[in-house]
Amino acid sequence: MKYTYILVAKPGAGPVQGSDEWKDYAAAYGAWNEEAGKAGILKGGEPVQPPERATTVRKHGGEIKLHDGPFAETKENIIGWYLVECDDLDEAIKWASKLPVVDLGFGAIEIRPTVDFSKG
Amino acid sequence: MPSPTTPKESIRHQVNEAYKVEWGRSVAFLMRLAGDLQTAEDCVQDAFEAALVYWARDGVPNKPGAWIRTAAKHRFIDGARSSRSRREALDRLAHLEPHAAQEPEIENMDRSIKDDELALIFLCCHPAIAVTDQVMLTLRTVAGLRPREIAAAFFAQSEAVRTRLLRAKRKIRGARIPIRLPQADQLEARVNQVLGVIYLIFNEGYLVSQGDDARRPELVTEARRLGFKLVELLPENSEAHGLLALLLLTDARTPARLPEPDLLVPLEDQDRALWNQELISSGIKHLTHAFRQGSPGRYAFQAAIAAEHSKVTSHSSTDWRAIVVLYDHLLEIENSAIYRLNRCVAVSFADSPLSALEDLAELEREGALESHYLLAATRADLLRKAGRKNEALNAYKAAAAQVENTAVRKFLDRRVSELEVDDT
Structure with a gap:
């Protein structure tokens, strides 16, 4: 079963980009990616830029309307996503718990099971 | 219990008895086939309905549980195979052997049925499910309570529970x-989650959080039953024995604690001759197991405290020093404000109400339990024992204003009027 991880963190949480701490942090993601890749569960994922650089697209009155920013103001920002394939939620929780954003306490992961249309 | 008179009543009674024992393990068994709780419950429900009809016709089978599981399995296969109506599917059950338990594949499943049932309990108490829902799922799916029964126990609407x-x-x-x-590395945390759910059910039954009656016997009964079930399924687990001991030793006091549904008698005024000795000796047995099986946890120590009370025949002969020491052990396991509050009460007897008040003041400074009536009620009791009547009176009134249970409020009001009479 496929699950989407939505990684979130409060603005300013985690090390400053380019610092030694940040290098360790990035390396920890690298290690996780490698381990998850070897286990065959990793199907995709990217970090995303901060919400200030987001653009929200919506159709209103037949016209495409753009909004400069994220679709919803939240205390925690989306910082990235993964797509994993696991046997069940327990396995998905186990892998999510090991991701640096959770493991190092900078933020959280929302696990969303994906919809599988092939199984009517 | 009056013995059932007519055969129809007798069958109903026997189906009900089977329901109590077999519901959870049958849902667990069906869950493995169906992979969906709702489907599993529906099939088992249909099997019990069929039992009412066919047991009356053919007699009660030797192994009612195996009959139910076979019937539920057939029901599931039928449902899965075709879109036949429910009525037709039920009729098909008529072709079942009355002693379907003879089916060897089901007969030899005792061990795996236990594992299935345990797995079902862990599923209902999975930490990815909200705690309130864990409680309701456990009551519905493991214990077999109907949604309307759960709703009544929690003062909720049936529809909301559904x-x-x-x-x-x-x-x-x-x-x-x-x-x-x-898995092994998760086991302890998951067992604690299950124990926590059972303890929640018991506590809500033992002293309901709001309403007129002090106790909800059906919740207490279910919690005790679940406690026994867990000990049966996890005989090596110290805390499972500890929790069961705690439930039994605590509930043993009920006849003295609640001589009437809304008349709450505090421990020191209880008529100990009314305590249920059968529950006490069963509780002591499980407490001994808990301490023998390695490192005792929070439930075992709370049970040990309850056992200190069970041991002695009067409040005045209680070994309060021993109880204070047990609270210290408990606080090492978990620094809970409720444990500290109860330790204050023990200190008031072991030492003096004044030193207990000092401990309590520390708790109050930390702001824990701030709006909980127990804090004010305990302070009131300590002040009364210290002879500080006016302060006690105010504290009892403050506690009464915070409590949402009528029986507890009545008790606090009684204390207020006693003090006021005393004053004049």
């Missing part, structure tokens, strides 16, 4: 929460 149960079951299916025994 919606919550349905949502939880959809999450289990949709997110694929697995039904299986937890």
